[in-house]
Amino acid sequence: AQSVTQLDSQVPVFEEAPVELRCNYSSSVSVYLFWYVQYPNQGLQLLLKYLSGSTLVESINGFEAEFNKSQTSFHLRKPSVHISDTAEYFCAVSGSGAGNMLTFGGGTRLMVKP
C-alpha cells in the first residue's frame, strides 16, 4: 500500500517570492511520482512527473521537483511565483508496476498575493 502526505494544507506567498510545496510518500515498492495542479472549478492537470532517470524534473511553467529516495520526498519548488499560480496542488504516487493507479495527497492550496 502507498500513502502520500502533503505537509501544508495552505501556503500563502507574495508574488515573485520563491515557494516550496512539500510532499512525502511511503511505499514498499518502486514508485512513480506526480504533481497535478487544479485551478478553480476545473479538473486536474499534470504539472510534472518522475518515472526514472534524472531525479530533478521540470515543468514548462517554471516549477521543478526533485525525487529524493532516501527521504521519500518529492517537493515542488518555483523560484518566483505569479498570481496565476494560485491553485490547488496535488502530489500523487503510483507503484511502478501497479497498473497506473494513483494515490493522492490531501492537496496544498497555494495563494499568491500581490
Next chain:
Amino acid sequence: DAEITQSPRHKITETGRQVTLACHQTWNHNNMFWYRQDLGHGLRLIHYSYGVQDTNKGEVSDGYSVSRSNTEDLPLTLESAASSQTSVYFCASSPGTGSETQYFGPGTRLLVL
C-alpha cells in the same frame, strides 16, 4: 480534439434516489477511473476499469457501481444516494500501457439533500 467530458456538471438529488454520472472520453484510452474529491482528503479512488467489461473496486467503492460496455464510457451509479456522497466527482483516463499521465474531466458537483 480528443477530450474527456462529464455530465451533468452540477446535480442536486434527494436521499435514496438513484443517480448516474456520465463520463465520456474520445482518446480511445483503455484505463478509466472515478474519484471523489472532499476537503482534506484529496482525491480518493472509487472504481476503475482497464478495458471493456473490466471493472474494479477502489478505496471508497461502497454505494457506487460502474459498468464498461465500450471503450469511451464509464458511467458511475449511486444506487441509493446518501448525504455522505455529497462531493465533487472526477473521471480520468489513461492509455493503459504503463506509467502514463491520467487525464481528468472537469468534474461533477453532486449535492444530496
